[in-house]
Amino acid sequence: MIKRCVIGVSVAAILSILPAAAEPLRVKFGVLRQQHSSETLSILDLPAEDDTLAGALIGVADDNTTGRFTGQSYEAIDEKLAPGDDAVAAAQKLLDQGAVAILADLPADDLLHVADALKSRETLLFNVSATDERLREADCRANVIHVAPTRSMLTDGLAQYLVWKQWRRWLIIKGSHPEDELLAAAYRASAKKFGAKIVDERVYVDTEGGRRSDSGSVQTQRLIPPLTQGASYDVLIAADESEVFGNYLPYRTFDPRPVVGSAGLVPTSWDASHEQWGAVQLQNRFRAQFHRGMNARDHQAWIAARMIGEAVTRASSADPKTLAAYLTGPDFNIAAFKGVRLSLRPWNLQLRQPILLGDGRMIVSVSPQDGFLHQTSELDTLGVDKPETKCRLK
Numbered sequence: 001m002i003k004r005c006v007i008g009v010s011v012a013a014i015l016s017i018l019p020a021a022a023e024p025l026r027v028k029f030g031v032l033r034q035q036h037s038s039e040t041l042s043i044l045d046l047p048a049e050d051d052t053l054a055g056a057l058i059g060v061a062d063d064n065t066t067g068r069f070t071g072q073s074y075e076a077i078d079e080k081l082a083p084g085d086d087a088v089a090a091a092q093k094l095l096d097q098g099a100v101a102i103l104a105d106l107p108a109d110d111l112l113h114v115a116d117a118l119k120s121r122e123t124l125l126f127n128v129s130a131t132d133e134r135l136r137e138a139d140c141r142a143n144v145i146h147v148a149p150t151r152s153m154l155t156d157g158l159a160q161y162l163v164w165k166q167w168r169r170w171l172i173i174k175g176s177h178p179e180d181e182l183l184a185a186a187y188r189a190s191a192k193k194f195g196a197k198i199v200d201e202r203v204y205v206d207t208e209g210g211r212r213s214d215s216g217s218v219q220t221q222r223l224i225p226p227l228t229q230g231a232s233y234d235v236l237i238a239a240d241e242s243e244v245f246g247n248y249l250p251y252r253t254f255d256p257r258p259v260v261g262s263a264g265l266v267p268t269s270w271d272a273s274h275e276q277w278g279a280v281q282l283q284n285r286f287r288a289q290f291h292r293g294m295n296a297r298d299h300q301a302w303i304a305a306r307m308i309g310e311a312v313t314r315a316s317s318a319d320p321k322t323l324a325a326y327l328t329g330p331d332f333n334i335a336a337f338k339g340v341r342l343s344l345r346p347w348n349l350q351l352r353q354p355i356l357l358g359d360g361r362m363i364v365s366v367s368p369q370d371g372f373l374h375q376t377s378e379l380d381t382l383g384v385d386k387p388e389t390k391c392r393l394k
Contacts, residue, residue, distance in 0.1 A: 024072055025072045025073070027072055027075070027318045028075045028097065028098045029056075029075075029076060029101040030091070030097070030099035032079050033081065041246070042247055052128060056103055056301040059304070059305020060076045060305055072318075087113060092117070102118075103305065107130060124143060124320045126307070127148055128303075129297050132151070133150050137391050147304045148300050149382075150383050161357055161369055163196055168197055169233045169235075170187070171202070172188075172237045175241070176204065176244075177241070194372075200233070225252065228253040239262060248263075265359055273361055274356055274363050277337050307334055340379070
């Protein structure tokens with residue numbers, strides 16, 4: 001029989017005189033997310049109902065695992081916008097519920113409106129989806145940290161690989177929407193930066209038809225060859241950010257050439273097929289909980305949640321100004337299953353990160369490529385570097 005006393009004093013009595021365990025620091029952050037279009041070329045690309053949120057929830061679970069030992073607890077508050085909803089009002093609602101930061105999956109204009117509206121409340125926003133260059137340049141904001149890579153980081157990552165392969169002659173086919181032109185412009189800049197040549201540019205005009213229902217394989221098989229005929233090139237680059245035609249191009253070009261960009265070999269911050277550097281354990285946990293693969297928005301939301309957890313732990317505070325000071329300081333870096341630790345570019349608050357090049361089945365390569373050097377960080381060969389930046393944080 002176990003004796004439950006020590007020199008005549010009961011265990012309960014001893015516990016009663018010990019100091020009570022401190023209450024954990026409770027940290028809430030919001031997930032403000034848009035409803036992504038279901039107009040995709042492939043049924044496999046339909047956005048999940050928990051798109052973006054799922055990554056944040058995995059991040060919360062990881063933060064709480066650490067927080068049990070360091071004295072914090074974390075909670076994500078979801079706010080999904082319907083078409084026409086006011087993003088600023090939704091962000092204010094999250095703050096009223098106690099959020100100290102917001103993970104924003106928003107278009108560029110909405111993100112700027114929210115950032116400006118919340119400036120007086122000293123709230124930290126994490127951009128987890130918008131790739132627009134202007135958000136880090138002319139329209140940069142001091143209260144927005146960019147976890148999503150820019151278009152130029154993605155196109156530079158792909159360009160480095162194409163140049164390394166000696167595939168320097170590019171034919172670009174771009175869509176007819178404004179965002180497609182922005183993506184094509186990023187490829188032009190990448191070609192100039194790394195010494196490739198664009199031999200021709202052509203436009204695929206969106207006729208506004210049903211993307212999956214109105215284009216039979218026979219009809220598409222007849223339309224694509226003339227669009228790609230009559231040019232001497234090494235590789236075909238699809239600039240199709242609006243997801244209208246890119247996946248029609250592989251195996252249908254007039255000449256047998258590889259397709260890259262918005263189809264074929266795609267530059268991305270994350271892919272469900274990535275398994276190097278321990279990524280398979282994150283992929284397995286995600287799939288076990290949400291029964292699907294982890295996409296780029298999910299992973300960017302996961303990183304943002306982990307950044308919050310890391311900052312709270314290191315700074316022993318959930319004050320937004322204190323968190324921002326740590327995240328933008330020289331001591332911050334974070335692991336993200338991408339082979340190197342990631343840090344912020346202090347001049348525009350963009351997260352440095354490798355770019356994965358995948359075909360939807362496996363990762364073919366990872367940029368920056370060998371031989372592309374930089375005086376500070378090879379990761380700064382991707383995207384706009386400090387000497388070229390137009391950002392003046394405000």
